[in-house]
Amino acid sequence: MTSLTAKQLKDYDDYGYVAPINVLTLDEAEEIKKEIEHIEKKWPDELVGLGRNNIHYISPVFDKICHNFKILDAVESIIGKDILVGGTTLFIKDSDNKGFVSWHQDAKYIGFEPYNWVTAWLAITDANEENGCMRMWSGSHKEKVKDHKDTYDKNNLLTRGQTVQNVPIEKTTPNVLKAGQLSLHHPMIVHGSGPNKSNQRRIGFVIQSYIGTNVDQVIGKVYVQQARGKDTFKYHEHAKRPVELMNKNDMILKNKANEELSKIFYKDAKKTGKY
Helix, strand or coil: CCCCCCCHHHHHHHHHHEEEEECHHHHHHHHHHHHHHHHHHHHHCCCHHHHHHHHHHHHHHHHHHHHHHHHHHHHHHCCCCCCCCCCCCEEECCCCCCCEEEEECCCHCCCCCCEEEEEEEEEECCCCCCCCEEEEEEHEEEEECCCEEEECCCCCCCCCCCCCCCHHHHHECCCCCCEEEEEECCCCCEEEEEEECCCCCCCEEEEEEEEECCECCCCCCEEEEECCCCCCCCCEEEECCCCCCHHHHHHHHHHHHHHHHHHHHHHCCCCCCCC
């Protein structure tokens, strides 16, 4: 077992996140990057817009990440042994790009309750302050869900550009990760990230989120995979794991899952965005 240490668990409780957690080698991270580039070259529209979500349904490479024992051991330390994969997202910031992620709380719009879940952010490339790594408002997970303003900023990588305003920047911390390293963060922590000012792509793969089997989707419908343990609650429809890249039936599943995800993200919104 590669469970979190007592110090790491205290960090998560105190600050709302824990990082870095070593998961992949540099070679393994590079292979994942090549998988993305292969898909982009052969199926150029597949990862665009809403298609950035749930790549693990069409790619055995990304499916394997979701079921990585090192990640699951760490996740189990936080939410227990019965674990479901609730969805994934690719966050790609191209070089010298204005794309950013506004300050937000995952708990505000994802619809998973109770909060026995955790978001895993895996660096496929280095993530640092120059290329727009996450910044975390440490301790903000201990407060209530905050008001978010929908901005629909064209450069905002979030669906509605949902934004927590008046965040005290001096209380935030950069979440610097090397390629292959992971961070885990609480549903309630306020976090965001700036634009990529470097000359290299910044790629993050986010399992959003690992949920305990006791967690329901209170806004809409979500597909899940059993990652560990047993699902005795059966709140969600279970999906099969892919056996080959871009299988026709798997692509249909991904599209269905993304349609349902869009309904969740845009519930009660005045309009929809490109994600």
